[in-house]
Amino acid sequence: MKSWPKKAADAIGGGLFLTLFIVFVIQVTARFGFNKPLAWTDEAAVILYVWIILWAAAFVVPEREHVVFDLLWNYAPRRMRQVMQIVGNLMVGGLALCGIPASWDYVHFMAREGTPVLGLPFMWVFFPFVLLLAALVVRSAWAIRQALRGVGLEAELRI
Numbered sequence: 001m002k003s004w005p006k007k008a009a010d011a012i013g014g015g016l017f018l019t020l021f022i023v024f025v026i027q028v029t030a031r032f033g034f035n036k037p038l039a040w041t042d043e044a045a046v047i048l049y050v051w052i053i054l055w056a057a058a059f060v061v062p063e064r065e066h067v068v069f070d071l072l073w074n075y076a077p078r079r080m081r082q083v084m085q086i087v088g089n090l091m092v093g094g095l096a097l098c099g100i101p102a103s104w105d106y107v108h109f110m111a112r113e114g115t116p117v118l119g120l121p122f123m124w125v126f127f128p129f130v131l132l133l134a135a136l137v138v139r140s141a142w143a144i145r146q147a148l149r150g151v152g153l154e155a156e157l158r159i
Contacts, residue, residue, distance in 0.1 A: 009059035016055060020048040043117045047125050054128035058135035063143070078153055085147035093140025096133040103130050 002010070027041035057066075073081060107130055110122035146152050 009055075013052065013055050013060045016048060016052045020045060020052060023048060039117045043115055047115070047118075047120065050125065051128050054132045058128070058132040063139060078150075081153045082147050082150065085153065086144050089140040089143040089147070093137050093144070096136035096140070100130065100133045100137070103133055 023041050023044045027038060027045065030041065031037040073084065076084060107123050107126045110126055113122050114120055115122065115125065143152075
């Protein structure tokens with residue numbers, strides 16, 4: 001059973017994807033049905049695509065479905081897997097944590113400029129990247145906690 005934050009994240013991701021689909025249908029209809037391409041649909045589609053990819057990576061796709069290289073993991077003893085899990089998540093979470101301030105500064109700086117057609121401040125175009133970094137920090141901290149407790153160290157990854 002999914003928790004309400006997971007349901008909300010899935011609903012937002014689904015809403016973003018549905019919006020992209022609607023924009024795409026409008027774009028195709030205007031361009032090929034009426035021979036009147038709409039500039040705003042191109043820009044909206046690109047912005048929505050960026051949001052969908054970063055939102056899904058941050059909140060929708062479970063960790064077990066991300067790309068992993070498990071050649072060493074499957075042959076390592078349990079204690080080594082624990083160390084690998086902790087060190088790997090320290091690196092990912094640490095780098096994400098270090099990147100948040102500079103990324104936020106850039107995103108905040110870009111609020112002064114807008115997209116060419118819609119005039120949407122670039123801050124809102126790039127904001128999901130900051131969310132992704134924050135989610136990586138939280139996910140890494142959770143994975144380190146789980147590794148310290150000995151959870152999730154099975155010899156084979158479960159899918």
